[in-house]
Amino acid sequence: METLLVNAGGLALMAAIVWWFWLSGSDDTGSNDHQHHH
């Protein structure tokens, strides 16, 4: 149970980082730098 929680938490955090810094960037980086990934 604990293992599951820790792993799920870690993955959720990673998803949150990707979302916050790349996908949801309203005014900035995210959008700019994202351009260079495709």
Place this chain on the structure above:
Amino acid sequence: MTDTPVLQTTLSISGASCQGCAKKIRNALEPLTGDTELVEVDLEQQTVALPEGVDAAEAARIVTETGYPAEPVEEDAEPASCCASGNKSENHTGDDSENRATAEESVPSSPEATTGDSGQVHLSVTGATCASCVNTIEKALMSVSGIRHAHMNLADNTATATGDADPEALVKAVESAGYGASVIEDEDEADDRKQEEDRKQYRTLLVKMAVSLGLGLGLMVWGMGFGTMMVTDANQGTWLGLGVLTLIVMAATGGHFYTGAWKAFRHHNANMDTLIALGTGTAWLYSIVVASIPGALPEMARHVYFEASAMIIGLINLGQALELRAKGKTSEAVRRLLDLRAKTARVIRNGEERDIPVEEVQKGDHIRVRPGEKLPVDGVIAEGSTRIDESMLTGEPMPVSKSEGEEVSAGTLNTHGSIVYEATRVGSETALAQIIRLVKKAQGSKPAIGRLADKISSVFVPTVMLIALVAALVWYNVGPEPAVVHMMVAATTVLIIACPCALGLATPMSVMVGVGKAAEYGALIRQGDALQTAGKLDLVILDKTGTITEGHPAVTRVHVSDSDEQRLLAIAAGLEQHSEHPLAEAILAKAREEDVQLEKVTGFEALNGKGVQGELDGEPVRLGNRKWLEQEGIDLGDLADAARAITEEAGTPLFLALGGKALGVIGVADAIKPDSKAAIRRLHDAGIRVMMVTGDVDGTARAIAKKAGIDDYRAEVLPEDKAEVVSEMRGKGFTVAMVGDGINDAPALAAADVGFAIGTGTDVAIESAGITLMRGSLHGVPDAIEISRATVKNIHQNLFGAFVYNTMGIPVAAGLLYPVWGILMSPILAGAAMSLSSVTVVSNANRLRLFRTSHRPERNDSNSDPKQQQERN
């Protein structure tokens, strides 16, 4: 182009690399244009064309906000090569060289020359520490409506925003991004204030470092020497207390990291502060959990890391303090220029002499300067003569003689006599003030390589956070016990070691030192790109007149066929007195020297590419090239042999005919500068081909090329065609530098990869070239190239160091070596390594200050001027 309305407004953009980007730009502009089809995105040219009537500034703002920095293209920013056709009426003979008058009336604007200082706001920024901060601040500034371009210089902590916006709004934007900002109104005052602030900040950082490092070391010594870093029932209370103390110290000495991280986070950004805050925060949180509820963790995992949090903050503060001090040293070049300014001036008003502060000097004031004093402003000597040491501005070591009517510059030193001069340029208009502005601007500019580093580091921090999480999960799932401890240590270490501060400093530090070094050698570099490109040059094209040669032609030979020399000169000078051409001046000077009474020539006319003509006693008199006179049916007889001799001596032959009869030929030559040959040899030594372009006939050009040791030449090139030669050579794959006098060569300078405007003294046309040489000597070109190569090498070393450090450091920190050798890096070591990397980068950039160019006296020609030989040795 499609069948849309006339496309008139154009934006220049950057960063659009694919059709997806183009689509995104078109969509973003739809509200403005009404239809995505009306927007043309040219990915190759990086331009966006919009239909007529669209507000360019607004469109640029929208495109910039979409993620592609955009600027409206000014209509007068057309490439300069288009503007060279405005010849003055007086083009001399065809074999005459440079038609110097050509472009004076229509000095073309180089692409860079269009934006002046207008609409720019300079901000002093505090709290920026790394490449990510630079991105955050630039983006914050760009988000202010009306701003077209923003640029942050990490090396001197200033930001420049171009556009139409309230300075206060810019300050607020930077502040809300998590940094401090203030508007720079008076540059001088700002410099003094910045120096004072830096000193204060340095002291503060040292105190903070001492406190946090003291606590960290104390905890470590206490824990290891007298007790244990493991929490037990007996010491739980003590550790709890120490945990709270650590938190207080962390907040007091590293508070700026946490506030910076939070503010960046709110703006969807992550920077160096983020990594430090997360790293030290994770260590403290874990430790406080252990200290509060040790029972929740397995016994082996009850280890505290309070000392790590405190020591990391201490080490990073130490690194920043050292960095601050080294940064101060790099701007020495500017400071030295600033120190050249005189504080007071002895002004003569109403017949009375008095000392007044230099700021109060006005144009037209008469100023007395005694021997040993610095000149306070620019002006023209009204009384007396002296020798002036201009080395601080031009790099020319020998004092220059100056007498009435000659120009003098602020910051130079009067070494000899007492003079009175009239102020012509004061305050920010003086050559010195302009040079200071230029050097500062160039020091802050970012070459392409630096922009790449910024781009990388803006995605770097969030990526590191992901890596830290992956490492933590791997340790948790497959690592040995105590897994929780290993997981925490690995994540903390990754976060701490990955700080991209070295990456952010790598380019600006080197550029700053390199530009300063070049200024020391009398080469003013206008942008970072010129600095970077100058290192890659493989072909240097030299203009002849004023570049290789002195630019002051003199009569070298007079050959008479049917007249006497006096009469020949009297007619030629009588004709040429109506002309202002350099060749005319040479003939007039010769006539004056020989004390010849000039003939009265009427009906003067200059014929482009042929020569000049007039009338003497009702007979036509012509002075010009051979082709023209032969076309007119004049038999030149044995003058052709004399002309050949003139050409072989690198001179230009001018034939004089009265009526239908040739009277003689005058040879006019422009002496090669004493050090041109040595400078050209230095270019060869650097592996660079050298080519000369001139309007001279082939024979003269060949003779000059041979004398100067030039590989290749193009003769009979009209001034307006020089740019074409440059483009042609670029087309052949050469990276081309054009060296010219900056006025009539402006189109060619702009067409080259790097344009060198060669000026004598302070009389420079700095706007037309990437690099301006303040000395008349060609040595400035190899000097600038050598400095550029050294700087680019330095940048590469720095970037390589920073990249290697980060790419090697992260896997080691994540524990990749653990399975093989059982090595897991401690977070404290990571903190020390991180600080060390910044200090290394800054120190390496400072190493450039010791750079010396290869200009040595023994390398000079036998005909070198002894003055030049003393230079810089």
